[in-house]
Amino acid sequence: MPTVTYVEADGARHVIDVPVDENVMHGAQYNNVPGILGECGGGCSCATCRCYIDEAWAAKVGGPASDAERDLLIGADGELKPNARLSCQIAMTPELDGLVVHMPEHQF
Numbered sequence: 001m002p003t004v005t006y007v008e009a010d011g012a013r014h015v016i017d018v019p020v021d022e023n024v025m026h027g028a029q030y031n032n033v034p035g036i037l038g039e040c041g042g043g044c045s046c047a048t049c050r051c052y053i054d055e056a057w058a059a060k061v062g063g064p065a066s067d068a069e070r071d072l073l074i075g076a077d078g079e080l081k082p083n084a085r086l087s088c089q090i091a092m093t094p095e096l097d098g099l100v101v102h103m104p105e106h107q108f
C-alpha cells in the first residue's frame with residue numbers, strides 16, 4: 001500500500017499507509033493525524049484540508065485540479081501558493097507512493 005508522510009508545521013512526521021484511490025485528507029483523518037481537519041468531508045468547499053506538496057513531489061501531484069479548489073486555496077492563504085493543494089482532491093495512486101505533504105500552522 002502506498003504511504004504518505006504528513007509533516008506538521010513543527011516538523012513532526014507521520015508516515016501513513018493510504019490505499020490507492022483514497023484521498024490524502026482521509027488518510028490523515030482516519031489515522032488521527034493532526035493538522036488536517038476536512039470539515040466538509042471532502043466536498044471541496046471548506047479548505048480546512050489544505051496542505052503544501054513537498055518540492056520533490058510537486059510536479060508529480062500537479063496544481064489545483066479545478067477552479068473551485070484554486071479559489072478556496074486563494075481564500076485560505078491570500079494567494080495561490082504554487083505547491084498548495086486541498087488534500088481531499090488528491091487521490092492516491094501507486095505512483096504517489098512516498099508522497100510528502102506539509103501542513104500549515106493552522107487551517108483557519
Ligand code: FES
Nearest residue numbers: 038040042047088
Ligand atoms: S475537506 Fe473540505 S475542502 Fe477538502
